[in-house]
Amino acid sequence: MHVFVTGATGWVGSAVVRDLLGAGHQVSGLARCQEKAAALAATGAKVVRGTLDDLDVLRNAASAADAVIHTAFNHDFSRFAENAEQDRRAILALGGALRGSERPLLVTSGLFGLTRGASELEVVSPASPRKSEATARDLAERGVRVATVRLAPSVHGAGDHGFVPILIRLAREKGVSAYPGDGSHCWSGVHRLDAARVYRLALEQGVTQSVYHAVADEAVPFKDIAQAIGRGLGVPVESREREHFGWFAHMASANMAVSSEYTRGLLDWMPSGPGLLTDLEHPGYYAE
Incomplete structure (x- = not known):
């Protein structure tokens, strides 16, 4: 077509x-x-x-x-x-x-x-x-x-310039990879x-x-994302108040994690790419 x-x-x-x-x-x-x-x-x-x-x-x-x-x-x-x-x-x-x-x-x-x-x-x-x-x-x-x-809020891969790179830039600027609260809220990827x-x-x-x-990764804890970024940048990983995240606080604090079971079955869709946390181990995410 x-x-x-x-x-x-x-x-x-x-x-x-x-x-x-x-x-x-x-x-x-x-x-x-x-x-x-x-x-x-x-x-x-x-x-x-x-x-x-x-x-x-x-x-x-x-x-x-x-x-x-x-x-x-x-x-x-x-x-x-x-x-x-x-x-x-x-x-x-x-x-x-x-x-x-x-x-x-x-x-x-x-x-x-x-x-x-x-x-x-x-x-x-x-x-x-x-x-x-x-x-x-x-x-x-x-x-x-x-x-x-x-x-998903993180559509990741080589060349990603979405929400996760915003978190990486923030961690680089402030010297800490942060998560709000206890970091148990989740994002999909x-x-x-x-x-x-x-x-x-x-x-x-x-x-x-x-x-x-x-949605491939249905629920990735935000703290796990922050820890992956901390490893990639070599900075500490700590909880911070919402103010730390500035204009991005609303997104950084949100649960954005859903099920894709129905879509997978309906379309016979089987995600085959790397997961979000695996992708975040790639050094390309941290190149300046």
Whole structure:
């Protein structure tokens, strides 16, 4: 099938593009600048130039595709509300182009606001600042074939620039790898290539569910993550108050750990990449 991918040059999206191409699908991908467009073209994908604010570009690309995967999101936390609204508008534009057809749309969200151990059936809290999943549910009620892929907070691997590298930078700056409280709260993790495969398998199966969990390590204690970072940097590992983590305190203190049992059985998805703690032993995570 021909799949249009937003965020096609991003951390997750670029892995999705390569996985789709490797499985024999055609891919067109959104790229916002010439450098990223050239990198995308080198993979064999067709380039669609534009940004998430170019709603007509999104509609036209979605209209020309057999399926759409939306992975793009601006992770500038200083303007998260604005970015969540941009994401909502983009999802509505993509969904509007697919409405009335059987062509599926997969959108991306996270685990924040879910209870520990939640299944794919649990609905994310309405108070969640990211609106991806709520927007997908609204589209489903309007007849769009849409589902949400919930990503683990750590989508790890070589080149990771997500939440764990934020913790590594903080530990390097402050000379201690810290965890809030007793560190017993947990994060889920998934290797980047395993996460990419969830999107493809969901499309190939026909997007029969409303939510999928791209989660391999279901519950990694935060203290274990801090200890791995401490070993990697050669710094002490200690408990610290929330203030230590600054703007990242809300995330560092959160339980973001769910079950992926249903997704694994439904898609016959068997994560094969290294686990989060194994990946954190790699020296590449600590190179300056």
